[in-house]
Amino acid sequence: MKIKIITVGKLKEKYLKDGIAEYVKRLSRFAKVEQVELADEKTPDKASEAENEEIMAKEGERIWAKIGERDYVVVLAIEGKQLPSEKLSQKLEAAKTAGHGTLTFIIGGSLGLDPKIKKRADLLLSFGLLTLPHQLMRLVLVEQIYRANMIAQGSPYHK
Template identity: 80%
Template sequence: MKIKMITVGKLKEKYLKSGIEEYAKRMSRFAKLELIEVPDEKTPEKASDAENTEIMAKEGARIQAKIGERDYVVVLAIEGKQFPSEEFSEKLSQAMLNGYGTLTFIIGGSLGLDPAIKKSANLLLSFGKLTLPHQLMRLVLIEQIYRAFMIREGSPYHK
């Protein structure tokens, strides 16, 4: 099993890197984790809607180039579906049982994601209506993926 996390922009904060490294280490017994950062586009101050759309399309093309043909793609989107952790674990298990060798998670940039990426996803996932920094969301996501694997094996970690 392979898990890819594709994100827009570079992770800069040491404390977030440290947390992500810790969960990546824990998760290594379940899956091979690949963290992919695609460059973000510079957004002009007071960018027009057309400029924002163009920026998201460029970032979307970079993301699309990293998605495999047979990946099960989960896009983080505020309009996505919310799940309790147990149900999220079940969704991931079902994807694996359905023959997907790679679970790919996508976190967009500060402007959001190209609609084409959202449209091609197998699942739109939301962690709620709150707006969280994209860099913090990486840590939250990797912890929830780890939790899903722990639930799957019946570990007390989830309790």
């Protein structure tokens, strides 16, 4: 099994890098984890709606190029489903048993995601209505993927 995490923008903060590295290390017993950081487009101040759509389309093209045809794609989107950790674990396990070799998770840029990417998703997932920095969301996501694997294993990690 392979887990791919596609994100728009670079991770700069050391404390977040360290936290993500810890969970990636823990996840390595379940799957190979690939982290794909894509360049974000510069957004001008007071950009028009058309400019924002163009930026999301450019970022979307970069994301699309990294998605495999048979990947099970989970897109983080505020309008997505909110699932308890147990249900997320069940969904990811079902995707694995359905023959998806790669679970691909996508976090878009600061403007959001191109609708084409959302349409490709097998699951639109929301971690709530809070607005979090994308870098922090990466840490939360990796921890939840780890938690989902531990739940599937019956581990007491999830209490």
